[in-house]
Amino acid sequence: MNDLSPPVAQPESQSDDQPSSRPKSPLGFEFRGDGMEYFKIWIVNILLTILTLGIYSAWATVRNNRYFYSNLYLDDNNFRYLAEPIQILKGRLIAIAALVLFTITSQMAPVIGLGLMLLLLVAIPYFVNQSLAFTNRMSAYKNLQFRFKGSYGEAFMVLYVWPFVGILTLGILYPLALLRLNQYMVRNSSYGTTPFTFDATFGDYGKIFLTMIGAGIVLAIPTWGLVAFVPSLALIAPVMAAAVYFGLIVFFMVKTTNLFYGSLALADHGFDADLQMGGLAKVILINTFLTIITLGLYLPAAKVRMAKYVCSCMVMHANGPLDNFVAAEKENVSALGDEFGQAFDFAV
């Protein structure tokens, strides 16, 4: 999942075209973190992680996440990250042990290794469900936790079948795969006992992809033509190609993020995101430049800058007060799915 968006927690709505009896007031999202403050936390995390040969990394993860959740405010109330480092450490150790075992087995006995690989493929949808359940369960706003309850079958469809259908149809149904993935993540999530809804359509995603293809063609042909007729410009062709590529990526990020939050709703509270290509491109370019010239030391501040920008573009259209959500029943979810996801690199 994209760390920019705290857990599926922040719904967005697009139902503002329906007149409702009560006026909807936009509540702002805000990120109150500070680059320097986070830098200190980050560098201490690295130092202690190295000194403890990696054991502290579980505590580091919790402190990082707590910093970002606790500084994320909606309507002047902050989010919370609840996981205990020990939970994460346990999951991480099991996952690493499994990875080492898997690697050794596939070296020593490739046939068994292949069997384990198939087993892992079968298990991945289960772990993805567990991982999302853990993330949501460990996220709270106003002392109510988020929840996630996805079925194995749906996870299987979303992870394997729909993307495969997308490939089989030469990408025509790929927007559908993306839609199904987002539906799976949102509709299985709830805030307390209140489920999130998601009403984007195949057409919404299709439009984004078609625009990208169109823009790619419109921009690529003149570039190619220019180079073909003026060979001395060949040197700038890669630069122009990179610029077009970057522009398309930013376009995709902006449009899918805005669509995602615009389609999200929590009961009759809606959400909206209004990221702009110029704004996002500026943040990415500044972050990249400063991170490179500081040999990576700017990385934490870059993350804060990105979080601030994204939050500044998001609002919730609350339909009445947010005081009446009710907590879901207690449940236990281990961090195992989450850590398996990282160890075997299949995070959603």
Next chain:
Amino acid sequence: MYIEGDYLDGVTSRRTPVRLEVVYHGECAVRIHVGQYPDEGHHKIELKYNELKIESRIGNTPREIAFGDGQLFVTEDNASVDELVRLHGSSKSPSFIHKLESNLPLIFVAVIASGLMVWATIFYGIPRSAEYIAYQLPSFATEELGGSLAVLDETLFEPSELDETRQAEVRALFAPYLAAHENLKPKLEFRSGMKANAFALPGGEIVFTDDFVRLAQDDKELLAVLFHELGHLKYRHITRRALQDSMVTIMVIFITGDIDTVDFLTGIPTLILDLSYSREFEKEADDFALEQLHHFDIPVDYFATIMQRLENYYVDLESGAVAQKTTVVLDGEITTEEAPADESKSIGDFLTTHPSTDERVKLVEEFKRARGIE
């Protein structure tokens, strides 16, 4: 002492302003006053210290104190909560990690120390441990770590088109030297389907392409390259490179793991390190080749000759690449780079898998000087 904050009951999302009273003497440690005295629903919650779960402090984020069944007290007043911990808790130093994180001299030291440790890990820790592991691995494991010849035959190679006589000649030429390194289990193979090149695979196969055999004008040039490839086998370079690459990846994840907004940036250091490790291994294999040539009384100049020949061959292939300097890449594909303005190390050196031909010729000269060879 009173701490202003909000109370949440753990059942709904309602947030009620409350005051938490720190009790200095008595049964309980804190008393939370919900509502004002005359109002309806006002009550007090009395709690012992061991019933409280006080979150550690992170920056200036709101501090939470959880108690009971999911109930929560939240406050912005971090200092007073620290005071409460100091008063009732067993720990005399609350928020130890936070202290570290707000200590500027320590942060400065941490930057330097982390930098040094990362540097030491990259240049000593990872290469040394990869070397150790590579020599511990049973040979059938190392065969799996690299690409096996069967896979390459499927994808890249065609059968050799060299005539049988020439193949037999080269085999006969190599036989005594392969026998001298029998412990490495080297197997000579000829293939076509690629330009002039030679490889060593972790399984012990040493592959010469047809074009390469034709390129050499003296069989001793082929021997020079054979020794280079034997060097790769002897030092288990392919296994070590695979191990080092995965360790670098793990290290990068540790440092940036929770930072993914700029994750394409993390690929750059990984790539640069891989290339730098690769060049080191090439240099090691070159050194081994020169040692062996010298040992078997073959003039080391043959090594320089074949490298030069290979470079010319690739320059000719790249018609129009006159202004460019070509780096000969045994064991891999050809790369070209802009000719550096001077002979000193340029940034280009940092971005290739192999040392440049100039460097290799220099290496031969140095070797000769060191051994007092004419």
